[in-house]
Amino acid sequence: MAGAALRRRRAQGGVLIGIIETYWKPFLVSDGYNMTGVAMTLWLLVISCAIGFCIALPMAILRNSRNPFLWVPVWIYTYVICGTPLYVQLLIIYTGIYSLDFVHNHELLNLFFRQGLNCTLLAFALNTGAYTTEIFAGAIRDTNFGEMDAARSLGMSQALIYRRIIIPSALRRALPVYSNEVILMLHATTLAFTATVPDILKVANDAYSATYNPFAAFSVAALLYLCISFTLIFTFRKLEGHFLAFQKR
Amino acid sequence: MFSLAGYGGQILAGAVVTVELSVLSLLFSFFLGLLGASAKLSKNRALRGVATVYTTLIRGVPDLVLMLLIFYSLQIWLNDATDYFNLDEIDLDPFTSGVITLGFIYGAYFTETFRGAFMAVPKGQMEAARSLGMKPLLVFRRILFPQMMRYALPGLGNNWQVILKATALVSLIGLTDVVKASQNAGNGTFRMFFFTCVAGAVYLVLTTISKGVPLWLERRYAAGVRKVVF
Numbered sequence: 001m002a003g004a005a006l007r008r009r010r011a012q013g014g015v016l017i018g019i020i021e022t023y024w025k026p027f028l029v030s031d032g033y034n035m036t037g038v039a040m041t042l043w044l045l046v047i048s049c050a051i052g053f054c055i056a057l058p059m060a061i062l063r064n065s066r067n068p069f070l071w072v073p074v075w076i077y078t079y080v081i082c083g084t085p086l087y088v089q090l091l092i093i094y095t096g097i098y099s100l101d102f103v104h105n106h107e108l109l110n111l112f113f114r115q116g117l118n119c120t121l122l123a124f125a126l127n128t129g130a131y132t133t134e135i136f137a138g139a140i141r142d143t144n145f146g147e148m149d150a151a152r153s154l155g156m157s158q159a160l161i162y163r164r165i166i167i168p169s170a171l172r173r174a175l176p177v178y179s180n181e182v183i184l185m186l187h188a189t190t191l192a193f194t195a196t197v198p199d200i201l202k203v204a205n206d207a208y209s210a211t212y213n214p215f216a217a218f219s220v221a222a223l224l225y226l227c228i229s230f231t232l233i234f235t236f237r238k239l240e241g242h243f244l245a246f247q248k249r
Numbered sequence: 250m251f252s253l254a255g256y257g258g259q260i261l262a263g264a265v266v267t268v269e270l271s272v273l274s275l276l277f278s279f280f281l282g283l284l285g286a287s288a289k290l291s292k293n294r295a296l297r298g299v300a301t302v303y304t305t306l307i308r309g310v311p312d313l314v315l316m317l318l319i320f321y322s323l324q325i326w327l328n329d330a331t332d333y334f335n336l337d338e339i340d341l342d343p344f345t346s347g348v349i350t351l352g353f354i355y356g357a358y359f360t361e362t363f364r365g366a367f368m369a370v371p372k373g374q375m376e377a378a379r380s381l382g383m384k385p386l387l388v389f390r391r392i393l394f395p396q397m398m399r400y401a402l403p404g405l406g407n408n409w410q411v412i413l414k415a416t417a418l419v420s421l422i423g424l425t426d427v428v429k430a431s432q433n434a435g436n437g438t439f440r441m442f443f444f445t446c447v448a449g450a451v452y453l454v455l456t457t458i459s460k461g462v463p464l465w466l467e468r469r470y471a472a473g474v475r476k477v478v479f
């Protein structure tokens with residue numbers, strides 16, 4: 001009885017090396033046909049964060065508007081997205097929308113929603129867009145009012161104040177919180193494998209199905225994610241040192 | 250169009266499972282967080298090291314990866330342990346492993362929340378308590394914990410929302426929570442879009458309700474704190 005446990009523990013090392021030998025290529029770049037593993041995860045992260053950023057910047061400005069026709073829709077968007085799990089959002093977009101008849105019958109929509117990758121990117125971008133909107137809106141709200149006064153006294157127009165004063169300073173001050181959001185987004189990309197996108201976790205899942213050794217298969221994935229997390233944290237710390245140099249004492 | 254087609258009961262039962270899972274995971278991670286924060290602030294180097302490795306590793310790895318890793322490995326480890334001690338096999342159901350896994354993951358986030366909160370309690374409070382001859386546990390219960398909670402509450406409310414949303418992942422390891430129930434209903438009626446939106450609405454109601462509780466708790470733990478009011 002005790003021998004079986006010991007044998008399994010000894011075999012663990014062998015399985016781990018076997019998994020790395022067999023799956024190192026899909027884990028990093030490609031399975032020979034498609035982009036997989038780390039490359040796919042980074043692609044998901046970069047594209048969704050880029051689209052999310054482009055959504056968030058105008059939304060954050062609208063969120064701070066005095067006109068309720070502008071800020072209420074943005075508030076509803078962020079409230080709904082931040083109040084529901086990303087997995088449910090992905091399910092709605094991936095399986096829900098595709099099951100609707102008019103999407104099925106419309107040529108372009110059918111082409112878009114048939115692909116798991118498109119649905120995943122759409123869900124991720126909408127999700128991180130909502131969180132980033134709230135982050136940027138908070139930073140804009142915290143802008144020092146003296147800066148506004150100074151800009152107005154120089155006769156700058158509203159648009160110019162936003163472009164030259166508020167946005168540059170708000171983005172800098174939002175950087176620490178935004179870096180947190182990017183790390184959380186990296187963690188969220190693992191959901192892509194439920195929509196058949198071959199990211200790191202999908203490869204790990206394949207390795208698990210082939211070896212029936214969950215610990216070895218998933219710990220390789222965990223290590224890869226850990227490396228990406230640490231690289232991101234390091235990069236953002238460098239960026240903060242550069243862009244937030246004025247806060248240093 | 251908007252009828253639940255007889256699946257209302259199942260979805261409600263799934264929602265109850267979601268809430269139970271979140272509450273139990275919250276309690277477990279709360280407890281782990283207290284332990285972790287105490288370890289991180291202790292003078293013992295080994296304890297500090299273990300706690301630091303725990304929080305760094307857990308917060309650097311996605312929760313879904315950890316969930317699959319722990320969920321599938323837990324049963325194997327448990328079998329090894331029962332084999333070793335010649336005990337009967339213990340079968341883990343998805344609910345128990347879900348609570349253990351989520352609790353273990355979010356315990357790391359709670360450790361950081363509580364560490365900051367413990368550090369925010371003025372040192373003089375501890376010294377005063379000790380000078381009155383209180384034992385360490387009594388100091389913790391009467392002095393440190395009630396004051397620490399005030400600083401920890403905003404982070405706690407945030408962690409609760411994150412745990413609540415993370416329970417959606419547990420349907421991936423086979424638990425019939427509200428997401429799984431809505432998927433079953435969608436598959437049965439061919440109205441996937443509608444039923445998944447119902448699951449989303451359930452979560453929206455739960456997060457909206459849980460925004461009110463921290464406000465109430467905050468008022469309770471802020472008893473005796475003067476606020477600046479203009």
